[in-house]
Amino acid sequence: MSITRTDPPGVAAMDCTVRVRSFPSAVLLGRFLSDNEPKIRAALRRGDIKTARRAVNGGSNGLNVFIAAMKAGRAFMQQRVAEDASQCVAALAGTR
Numbered sequence: 001m002s003i004t005r006t007d008p009p010g011v012a013a014m015d016c017t018v019r020v021r022s023f024p025s026a027v028l029l030g031r032f033l034s035d036n037e038p039k040i041r042a043a044l045r046r047g048d049i050k051t052a053r054r055a056v057n058g059g060s061n062g063l064n065v066f067i068a069a070m071k072a073g074r075a076f077m078q079q080r081v082a083e084d085a086s087q088c089v090a091a092l093a094g095t096r
Contacts, residue, residue: 039051039052039055040056049063049066049070
């Protein structure tokens with residue numbers, strides 16, 4: 001498993017081994033999600049959120065909260081993509 005991280009501007013990069021030792025549960029979760037990623041992505045492509053949730057946590061506990069979080073995340077990403085595209089168009093228009 002490889003871990004890729006981009007630090008936010010102004011934050012110094014930390015040594016990877018320090019991060020791994022500091023957050024072993026995050027590494028385990030990352031590995032679990034990575035191992036189950038094909039099942040999760042396939043279920044989400046089919047719109048089968050219940051199966052995706054089951055692949056994430058082994059059951060459907062908290063399914064309503066999971067669905068709400070998925071919808072909020074998708075709405076946020078759509079808005080962000082639209083804002084980024086608008087900024088790119090404005091920047092390109094200013095260069096001509």
